[in-house]
Amino acid sequence: MLEFIDITTVSMALMIIGAIGVVLLKKPLDKVIMVSVLEAGLFLAIVSFKYxxxxxxxxxxxxxxIIVFLLALIKINNVRKSKLDDHSSLDKVNYIIENENSKGGK
Amino acid sequence: MFNLAIWVYLGLALTLFGSLATVWGPGVKDPVIRTINTEVASVGVSLILLTYNSTLALLTLIATTIIVTLILFRAISRLEEMGADV
Amino acid sequence: MPKIAKLWNKLANPKNIPRLFAVILGLLLIVGFIIPMGLNTDQIYIRPAPQSQMDAGLAIAPYDRGGEVLVSPGVTEAQYPENSKNLGWINSYMTPIAELLKALSPYFGTSICASPGGLIDEILYYTRGFDTILESSILMMAFIIASWLAINFTIDRKEERDIKEDVKRAIASSDRIANEVEESNRKAREKQAKKEFR
Amino acid sequence: MVASVIPQFVPAFYSSMYTTALYGGLIVAFIGLIGIAMEKRDIQILILTDLVGLAMLIVVAAVGTDLSEALILPGLVVELAEIMAISEILISREMRKVDEGTSFTPMPLKIDMEIMTTAPNFIALILIAYGVFLSGFTGGAVAGGGIVIYVLSRKVRGLPIFVLDGVGAISGISWCLWIIGFIFFFLLPQYWLLSLFLAALGLLLKVASKIGLIGILMREEYGRK
Amino acid sequence: MLIEDLGGNILGTIPLGDIVLYLNPLHLFLFVTILLFTALISISRTETQVEAMFGSLDENKVAVGLKEFKQRRFLAIICGIATAGAMITGDLFNFTLFMALIGIVNIGIVSAVKQVDVLNSAYQYGLIAMMCGLPLFGGAAIILAATGTLSLFELASIPANPMMIFGALVMLVGVAGESGIAPFFASKAEMFRTPGSPFILIIHLSSLFIIVRFVEILLTIL
Structure with a gap:
């Protein structure tokens, strides 16, 4: 009955589920979880090939x-949040120029 | 033993699905989501390399995928931080 | 006629070029589907059928190409065997650690082959070594470019760079902005004056 | 006994799968290229070119000989090199657009991930040791990955230019090692073992130091307080 | 077509394993010419561009700084050597790698400048160079699959079949994109609008020589 459940079918199922999940989920952090499912499927496939x-x-x-993904996502999230607070980078630039201006005595 | 051709087909299917999702998938206007979607295609290619027994190339692909992701994310976050519109 | 002129104008914008290239290349690749494709079975550097070595239980499974370490060369079918005097010796070579690993477990063929010696090293370093020279030069050039840009422009190195130059540039740019502001002020005033005159 | 394992002609599996794999690769490339043609934003095109590189790997791998595997490795590294240089040019261009003179400090990151304090030493050690054992391109990429994670987990910010240049010099010298090894192969064939080790070691050092330097670049980007 | 028909008799070969560099009069001529140009470029100084500033009598001098000069001279010399190597190589995959090296070095020569326009066109050219990885390596792989060899000697004696022609066409598109000829010139033309003319010159020369050599390769293998 359950003899079709062996390492190859499980790995294939994991990869297919992971692929569909990565594509269809909306939030980046959910996507990262599905990426790890996908990679677990690849891992099982490699094991079933005995390497x-x-x-x-x-x-x-x-x-x-996964660490790389998490770091980048957290960073980009932070950047976007701070962009919502003040969403004109031009002001910052002008501020810097003004600072230099006063220092230079011009 | 299982049929090897199925693995090649699965790898090609994953690569096709991943590339379609990268180009037209939901929410790909956001570069972050697009970069994560390329991971699917990369796993598909890994599977093809595995079936063709190119294990050294497979190892190198897995290692370089991480580096490429890192570089892409650096570019994305740096551009967002500068508020550049590209 | 004006259509062609428009096209040429579009071609002159660098931003459109990668997209044009992509379209042309994509169309050419689609042409590939009407051309009969097939693998010529008479290749060089042939490998056995996938998983056949693993099923046969060889210790260095996907990369076993015969030969004994420092005794007899392995099998390598190069394009020009007469150009490579020691063909096959690297193929069969294994470091002592690799031999130890081989005795320990039959499932470590890839890492044994990747350590110095083995078939891929034979191809990459010996018979097609010139490719590898170029390839590693490409990596080196790309890295020189990237690190030069990073050190000089994109990484913050303010404390080490001569700050004076920075300040000078900032003054110049602010000068320019001030000029522009003055200019626009002047224009506005002129407009105002014209209006009043009228 | 082993020699009989290696066939005279390409095994039936590879030749029967060739057209399927090739056409698959061409379709993937086509999808990626059409995506590039329809996309307008620069950074998105950069991500999509990654897909074209993957399609190239399929087309090359489809041949299914040892030679094709040896050709995949340069292809992979070329893609990595180009994406690195081009993304740097993109960043530098945007920085020039925003402001000419003043330099830019990436925003520091306030995160406290458990894995970033405990795991890296262990993972990095394993990866570097394993990479040294592997040697060559693969070993370089693996050891480089180890260096990347080690550097990412440190809290010290950046490196002085002198050290950056020094690591670059190491990779230049190891490149010379590999060239010497390559010349030895043909001038003094009896020393093939020596040249093999020169080549393997040189390539390992070169690739690993390059990728480690990428990690140092990232260190600036994901600088934590 | 045989190699002897096009470039004259083969004077000699440099065997490096499977990759044989072969020398015949045509290739030797191209090789020596590009090396001479490289030598000239490596000893010449750059010029200073003078731009009239808008709205005032001042002028804006765009000079090349010393650090930038060193970097660009180094890359220009590498570009010249790579072009010279591509002239005499006798292996298809080797040729594509030389091509890729020339592409990345071309980007590098202009990447050190400060003009946004030039950087923009360098970026667009870089995107093309990345896409060219597929047609160059893929085309070589298709030819390898069709014939079972990559050596130009062997390819010259094999009669052309449709698959080989397809592979060669794919490679042609790759070379056209990477060297920036006919419809793709704009990405490269914009790159010339920067100071440092001898280094810009080598970009031009390398694509010219590469096209000549690739046409010769096409005539040889088809």
Missing amino acids: LDVAFLTAVLDPLS
Whole structure:
């Protein structure tokens, strides 16, 4: 009955679910979770091909990509939030120029 | 043993799906979402390389994908921070 | 006729060029679907069928190409075997650590092959080594460009750069802005004067 | 016994899958190119060119010989190199548009991720050790990834130009090592083992230091307080 | 068509494993010419552009700073050497790598300037160079799949079939884009509007020589 559930079908299912999830979810953080599901599917596929060293390295590198995603998303989120507070960068530039101006004694 | 051709087809399907999603997917006006969507296509290519037994290329692809993502995110966040409209 | 002129004008704008290139390349790739494609089976550097080595239980599975370490060369079908005196020796070479790893477990073929020696090293360093020179020069040039730009422009290095220059530039730019403001003021005043005169 | 494993002609699997994989790659490339043609914003086009690079990998890999795998590695690294240089040009152009003179400080980030304090040393050590064992392009990319995560997790801000130049010089010298190794292969064939190690070590150092320097660039971007 | 028909008798080869550089009179001539130009460029100084400023009598001198000068001279020399190498190479994939190197160095030569317009066109050209990865490497791979070899010697003796022609066409589009000929000239033309003329000159020369060489390759393999 359940004999079709083996490592290959599970990995395929994980990859398909992950791919659909990454594309259809709207929020970036939800997408990152689905990316990790996708990468888990790839990991299982590599294991089912019996390349254990590649699988080991994938297992180490996947968290790295998730960290990169998280860092970038948090940073961009912060930037967008602060842009909402003052959404004209021109003012900042003018402010800098004025500062320099007073320093230069012009 | 399982059928190897299925893996190639799955890899191609993932790559096609990922590239379609990158170009026309929901919410791709936001560069962040577009960059995350390329990950799907990259996993599809990894699967093809795995099936073709190019494991060294697979390792290098996995490592460089991270670096490329890092570079793209740097460009995106820097541009957003400067308020540049590109 | 005016249409052509418009087209030429569009072509003169650098922003449109990548998109034009993309369209042309895309159309050409679609032409590929009406051309009969097929793999010529007589290739160089042939590899065995996928997973066949893994199923046979070889210790350095996807990259086993025969040969014994420092005893006999492995199998490499190069384009010009007469140009490479030691063809196949790198293919069969393994470092002592790699040999240890090989004895430990049959599932580490990729890392054994990637460590010095092995088939890919033979191709990348020996028979097609010139490609690798170019390729690593491309990486080096790209990095020189990127790091030069980063150090000089995009990374904040204010405390190390001579600040004077910065200040000078800032003064110049503010000078320019002041000039422009003055100019626009003058124009506005002129307009005003004209109106009043009328 | 092993020699019999390696066939005379390309195995049936590769030749039967060739057209499928090639056409798949062409379709992916077509989708990416049409996307580029329809897109107007510069940064979006930069992301979409990544897709075209992936399509190139499929087209090259479809040949299914050891040579095609050896050709994938340069292709990958070329794409990485170009995307790095071009994104830097984009940033520099936008900075010039905004303001000519004054320099720009990225916004510091206030986050406290558990993984950024505990894991990096371990992961970085594993990755670097493994990368040194692998050597070559792959090892360079892997060890570089380790250096990236290590650098990202530190809180010290940036490096002086002198150190940046120094790391660049290391990669230049290792490039020379690899060139010497390559010349040895043909001038003094009896020392092939020495030249193999020169080449492998040189390439490892070169790629790893380059990618590590990318990490240092990122260090500025994701600077935390 | 055989190699001998086009460039004269082969004077000699430099065998580097599978990659054989071959020298015949045509290639040798191109090789020496581009090396001479590179030598000239490496010893020449840059000029200073003088722009009249708008709305006043002052003029704006756009000179090349010393650091910038060194960087651009280095990249220009590399560009010359890469072009010279592409002239004598005897391998298809090797040629595409030379092409990619020339492309990235061309971007680098103008990347150090301060004009926004020039940087913009350098960026657009860079996008084309990135897209060119597909036609260059992909075209070489298609030819490899069709014939089983990448060496120009072998390719010259194999009769052309539709797949080879398709691969060569794809490569042609790649070379056209990367060297900026006919419809794609605007991305490169804008790059010349910057001080430092000898270094700008090498961009021009390299694309000229590459086109000549690629046409010769096309005639050889088809």
